[in-house]
Amino acid sequence: MLARSLRQVLPGARSSILARSTALETLKPASRYAIRTVTTDASAGSVKGPVPDAHDEPFTIHLAEDAFETFNFEKPPLEMEVTKKELRDMYFEMTAIRRMEMAADKLYKEKQIRGFCHLSTGQEAVATGIEHAINKEDQVITAYRCHGFAYLRGASVHQVIAELLGRRTGIAYGKGGSMHMFCKSFFGGNGIVGAQVPVGAGIGFAMKYMDRPNTTFALYGDGAANQGQVFEAYNMAKLWNVPVIFACENNKYGMGTAAGRASAMTDYYKRGHYIPGLKVNGMDVLAVKQASAVAKKWTVEGNGPLVMEFVTYRYGGHSMSDPGTTYRTREEIQAMRSTNDPIQGLKQKILQWGVMSEEELKAVDKEAKDLVNKEVQEAVEAPFPEATAKNLFEDIYVPGSEPDYLRGRIAEETYYYKQ
Template identity: 50%
Template sequence: MQTIRSLELKARDLHKQKIIRGPCHLYAGQEACAVGIEAAITRTDRLITAYRSHGFTFTRGGSLKEIIAEMAGRRMGISRGRGGPMHMFTKNFHGGYAIVGSQVSLGAGLALALKYRNTDDLSVCVYGDGAANQGQVAETMNMAALWKLPVIFACENNGYAKGTSMGRCTVNTDFYKRGDVIPGLRVDGMDVLCVREAARFASDHCRSGKGPIIMELQTYRFFGHAIGDTEHRYRTADEVDKVRKERDPISLLEGHLIRNNMATMEELREINEKSVKDVEEAAQFAIQSPEPLVEELCNYIYCNNPPFKIRGINPWTKLTSSM
């Protein structure tokens, strides 16, 4: 969690320096969701989420160098610099998606494939409280329940759909009940141990052949919807400060560790310092990495050796830089 926090704070700085450009959605405050879920599933399980994906990219095995390089649009990035902060992929992590709610349908499709292959693996489909109102989410849950797919629907409820509070856009804010006949859990998404135990329960449920389950993770983002949004228009600074002081997932875990004599303040300080150092080294690597070649702009759109012609367009045209 500390490494993810350091990563997001550095991303914020790099965005201000215009090294990272475009929309960038920070995960600071929600770290317990990614870390708790990852602690309860296996590396062969599949996971898919929305555009606030940096935390899951890291827990799913992406390196800090690859992640920051991707944010900066560099050739050494985890998506070769083509996805930026919103579209990252790694083994068994099927990415962050910008189309709100689209990953829910894809996550169920992953679960269907796993069931066809008769594996013991499951799919974790992460979406936000705003995406919960998308029609395809309800349709996907219906099919998942009908076919008893091994999928965990994990709703990261941070209280705001972009800039709109849940009470202003949603009649039923009990997101864990949204699946009707699908069982659901409401979880403290700021307590990593709570998330881990809930995810273990959900994982056992899916692997036993009982079909899908919903987890509503009640969490909170410490920054705006994306870097640069005017969050003061929809929530107060006092509200944010109160959550930071009372519900910061890292501070909560530190308290657990110290009270149970499992770590000292010095040990925790060393972890913090190491995470900052690792992120800084990764940032320097990203800054010094080259940008993708213009000649490769049309690669990887379909495939490099097209089996058929596409009328009116040739995406394999070789481009050259004029600079």
């Protein structure tokens, strides 16, 4: 189609277009793709004043100056309050998620986990920061990189791993797998690219309809950001001033394609146009928490939706079937791991600010390791679902609302609920 179009233009214009096209192709990738202006430094920041001895007494910290960018929106305060306990909890949670994902990686390579499996190694700060900014009555829905979100929303490591293994003790009784994990106030884990965004708008509308003071985080990746249904959801949410936060986890690659090659505009936080936007350092768990708290306040106060972009990075491939090194260099991955890791960044802050000692952090590491190892082993030893009609037909209807019967593939496989 491009060649046909070129043949139809004037000869002079054609040669000019070809010249510009050739020049563009000779540019280095860094020149062709959008440059990030929000930092991904996970350790930037400083403490203001002395750190109290009490674990639950707040103290003030100052985030990196370039932690945020905004679009028709006031920049969140760079000063925020935290406690020693909260910093410890964040460190533990991110470490537990990392170890859980590493366990899933190992089990997949051993062929104990089958099918699709998408890991969030490197992106732990997004889920953890959001969770510390909201409460259990707020709602979250995301795509298939969902294990960390499920864990923080209330699932156990056992339930997540058992689900991946197809065990009866999994969070969806072993029937859903990696892309279908649900618990109270968490609507998955969705396998259809971008489909969770309009559903998230609907959940947000429900919060408004029921007059609840809660927001909804509808998360999606930079690859899904180009879906038409995303913009349809934007439109409806703005029309009705729905309290929903459309949050793009921009990990730089949609499957194996760099964001700049797939998106004409990679400033995803500006894509709402008529909706304000907020871009955040997604490798700094404290910046994520601060921005998410501001976003929640904005939406529940009746201002309508907000578009967020978390600048983050995944260390592994798109899924377990993707080595992740054919479209980016090993040096790029190693540079992110060594200089921008969210867990090591928070650890460095904790040590610099005198919140905990190296030995105390090692104890937290051991606690997380022991927890994950124990629950992973229990999940591996858990039973598979029994191949019964009762197990097959359960959870189709809300308990108590079932019809008298439901047909199977043929009439002889009809299942009667009220037996």
